[in-house]
Every structure is written in structure tokens, then in C-alpha cells.
Amino acid sequence: MFTRSHNTPSFFALTCVLLISLVLLLPDSASATLVWSDAFDDGNFDGWTVTYGSFSCAENALLAIQYSSAIHYPSTVMVGTWSFDLLLIDSGTSCLHVCFYCESFQIYPTTGMDLKVSRNGFELMYWLDYYDDSIGEYFPPFVMAGWQHIDITRDDTGLIRVYINDSLRIETVDNRIPSSSYFYLLTNQGEGIDNIVVSDSVDITPNPATPSGTLFEFLAPYLPLVVLGLALIVVLSVGILFRRRLLLAR
Numbered sequence: 001m002f003t004r005s006h007n008t009p010s011f012f013a014l015t016c017v018l019l020i021s022l023v024l025l026l027p028d029s030a031s032a033t034l035v036w037s038d039a040f041d042d043g044n045f046d047g048w049t050v051t052y053g054s055f056s057c058a059e060n061a062l063l064a065i066q067y068s069s070a071i072h073y074p075s076t077v078m079v080g081t082w083s084f085d086l087l088l089i090d091s092g093t094s095c096l097h098v099c100f101y102c103e104s105f106q107i108y109p110t111t112g113m114d115l116k117v118s119r120n121g122f123e124l125m126y127w128l129d130y131y132d133d134s135i136g137e138y139f140p141p142f143v144m145a146g147w148q149h150i151d152i153t154r155d156d157t158g159l160i161r162v163y164i165n166d167s168l169r170i171e172t173v174d175n176r177i178p179s180s181s182y183f184y185l186l187t188n189q190g191e192g193i194d195n196i197v198v199s200d201s202v203d204i205t206p207n208p209a210t211p212s213g214t215l216f217e218f219l220a221p222y223l224p225l226v227v228l229g230l231a232l233i234v235v236l237s238v239g240i241l242f243r244r245r246l247l248l249a250r
């Protein structure tokens with residue numbers, strides 16, 4: 001027989017709070033106009049051209065199997081959204097370039113807009129006729145390794161926004177790159193890319209409710225541990241004080 005639990009209202013309230021929190025934490029998304037995508041789940045990288053080195057799709061992702069491997073895919077999108085996951089390795093030599101709109105390249109891009117990922121963090125680089133410069137950066141307080149989700153948007157005014165794991169990290173305007181023919185990836189052994197989705201519409205806008213670059217944001221995933229740690233410190237402090245009082249009272 002069905003018995004109504006006394007905890008149902010509080011469970012409902014908790015679920016509502018969790019859902020509202022989830023919606024507030026996610027960047028706003030609109031409907032995308034897909035231009036091209038590749039998740040490599042068919043085990044191949046048909047349509048891509050290897051420029052240097054070699055790649056594998058053995059793990060249903062595009063992974064470099066040689067140091068300094070490069071690959072490109074035809075892409076003329078310069079206004080829109082580029083979403084993908086990057087596999088990073090925590091190593092001193094790790095350096096990966098995603099030239100998300102690229103007109104030309106040798107080993108490095110020569111003309112294009114590039115997200116450079118190194119051990120220090122993320123830099124937005126423009127390359128124009130072999131000249132390159134950083135126009136935005138995000139250096140997290142820890143080395144990032146493993147899969148990271150990246151979203152980049154650029155609107156028709158040239159405003160570029162880079163979101164790393166759903167947080168807006170780089171925001172700048174650039175209109176110097178004249179055209180794009182490729183999406184170009186330069187990476188190292190064991191690193192790679194997956195779940196690429198490219199659209200010609202800006203599908204993500206920053207959510208003002210999402211704090212970016214704050215200490216709270218870094219601590220948020222560890223909040224239960226932080227609370228537990230603080231509680232432990234309080235309990236230990238009270239215990240020490242209580243013991244000291246007992247000793248003094250003797």
C-alpha cells in the first residue's frame with residue numbers, strides 16, 4: 001500500500017532548489033545552426049587531412065599518436081560557435097593549438113585565430129602572416145589535465161568569448177583575420193579532441209548569475225569537503241578548549 005512519506009515536501013523543495021541551481025549555473029543556450037560536427041564514434045576521421053605526424057580514433061576520439069601531430073578539416077565559419085572537448089596531459093611539455101578559424105598554417109598556424117593550451121593555461125592567439133600575439137589568457141591556479149569542455153563564440157562585431165568548462169574565461173574583440181578555410185589542430189602524443197560541434201550562430205551567452213574567476217567558483221565543487229573540514233576544525237577547537245578547561249579546573 002502506498003504510504004505518503006513525511007519527507008515528500010522537503011524532497012520536492014530540495015529537487016526544485018537543485019534544478020534552479022543547475023539552470024543558474026549553465027550558460028544560456030539558444031538553438032544552434034549546425035554547420036559541421038564530428039564525434040569520431042564511427043572509429044575514423046574521414047574528411048580530415050593529416051598535415052604532420054599521425055592520429056588514431058581507437059578510443060572514439062581524435063588522438064595524436066606522435067609528438068607534434070597536426071590535422072585539419074575544411075571550415076569557413078568565422079561567426080558562430082565552436083564546441084569541443086580537449087584531452088590534456090599534465091606534462092611539462094604539453095602544448096596544443098586549436099586554430100578554430102584558420103586560413104593558413106605550416107607547423108603552427110600562420111593566419112588564423114587559435115586557442116593555445118599549455119601547462120600554464122589557455123591563451124587566445126591571433127596569427128597574421130606569421131606574426132602572432134596573445135590577445136586573451138586564462139591561467140588557472142592549478143594544472144588542468146584530462147578532458148576539458150571548451151565553447152568559443154564569435155559574433156558579427158568580432159567579439160570572441162571562450163568558455164572553459166562552462167565558465168567564461170576570455171573575452172575580447174578581434175577582426176584582423178580576413179578569412180577561414182580550415183579548423184586546424186596541432187597537438188602532441190596522447191592529447192586530442194572529441195565531440196566537435198560547429199555552428200554559424202552564437203549559441204551561448206554568458207549568464208550574469210555565473211561568477212567567473214572567483215575563488216568561490218574554484219571551491220564550489222569541493223564545497224562539501226570545505227564544510228566538512230571547517231566543521232572538523234570547529235569540533236577539534238572546541239575539544240581542545242574543553243580539555244584545557246578541564247586541566248585548568250584540576
Ligand SMILES: [Ca+2]
Nearest residue numbers: 039041060194
Ligand atoms: Ca567520441
